[in-house]
Amino acid sequence: MRYLTAGESHGPALTTIIEGLPAGLPLTAEDINTDLARRQKGYGRGRRMQIEKDRAVISAGVRHGFTLGSPVALTVENKDWTHWTKIMGIEPRTEDAEEVKRRVTRPRPGHADLVGGIKYGHRDMRNVLERSSARETTVRVAAGAVAKKLLKELGIEVASHVLEIGGVRAEHTQYRSLEDLREKAEASPVRCYDDEAAQKMMEAIDEAKKKGDSIGGIVEVVATGMPAGVGSYVHYDRKLDAKLAHAIVSINAFKGVEFGLGFEMAHRFGSEVHDEIIWSEAEGYTRKTNRLGGFEGGMTTGMPIVVRGVMKPIPTLYKPLQSVDIETKEPFAASIERSDSCAVPAASVVAEAAVAWELAEAIVGQFYSDRMDVLKQTVDAQREYGRLF
Ligand SMILES: Cc1cc2nc3c(=O)[nH]c(=O)nc-3n(C[C@H](O)[C@H](O)[C@H](O)COP(=O)(O)O)c2cc1C
């Protein structure tokens, strides 16, 4: 399976085309809209999220509630477009006062403005920021929602939550099951299951906002029900943990990734890291612990996948950072119109979608069938083979 995305942040719409989905997967726009709404929420978001009401319009590949096996195409409208028609239209530049005013010649440190301008030769760096904007993650979440639907049919669940914001970390022992985690995260304004930590996270966001600053954090994605042996050790580009790492770091502002104990492994003995193997008639091979986060040799172990990503603070700041105007080469202190001060809760939903996509892609790639019912039988057969192996 593969998908492409297109669309500018203040253009008419965002689009994705998903190719390679089996036929017979139940799918409605509502399945996608639920996740689009989850991505829009979260304490710390700016004014743009009050303008947008993200809804998917499916225009191809689905009939009477089921995928056809043909490419699925969908769009999400940018409501903000109505304010940008003159500036973002495809007609030649007007050179009128408003258009000139909206040209971007002052790059923001930490955003893609300057290097994107140098790379593509865009001296109006609006041409960079429109596409480098995380608005694009809207349709990544849409593709992820479709992937989650496929995984759910196969008994695989994916959930996400916020572990840390601005140095405030949730207690890691507080959730008992994936359902428990999901329920608590969905009820929290910062998508954190630990109420006490969530309160402190919101205070940290308020504090950063008051200072004209921004803060980042850590998100965690958990996936259960993957059969053992998805991915491969035989070649570097078939390792599924590596694909997940790529997917996480490809999210705007994500700078690091870890599995299971993650960087903590550097401080432990091998006996405190590797997960001992046990077998039972009912469950087959499992592990006493899950410190490796569900991967050995680039393949799923059958244990829950636990992957975390770190998001840097948002680069657009109300408190000015020094930069250089590319027209005058003079230093200036940036001023801005609007921005998120913290988007970690929204980004956790994006990370969930990114992980779901990679898992679904790996499953479809490995157990390929044009038909959903056959895919399900093949995956079930692999689980049974793994149990008795
Ligand atoms: C959900 C989400 C919302 C974001 N909102 C903003 C924002 O309002 N302002 C901003 O400057 N950056 C925002 N970012 C981060 C930038 O998109 C990102 O830093 C930029 O594309 C540069 O890429 P890099 O940080 O990966 O190098 C957001 C990121 C995500 C995931």
Ligand SMILES: C=C(O[C@@H]1CC(C(=O)O)=C[C@@H](OP(=O)(O)O)[C@H]1O)C(=O)O
């Ligand atoms: C639009 C979204 O996020 C945007 C991501 C973003 C950036 O620079 O990444 C900048 C802001 O855009 P604007 O300048 O229009 O307010 C955010 O609102 C979204 O998440 O849907």
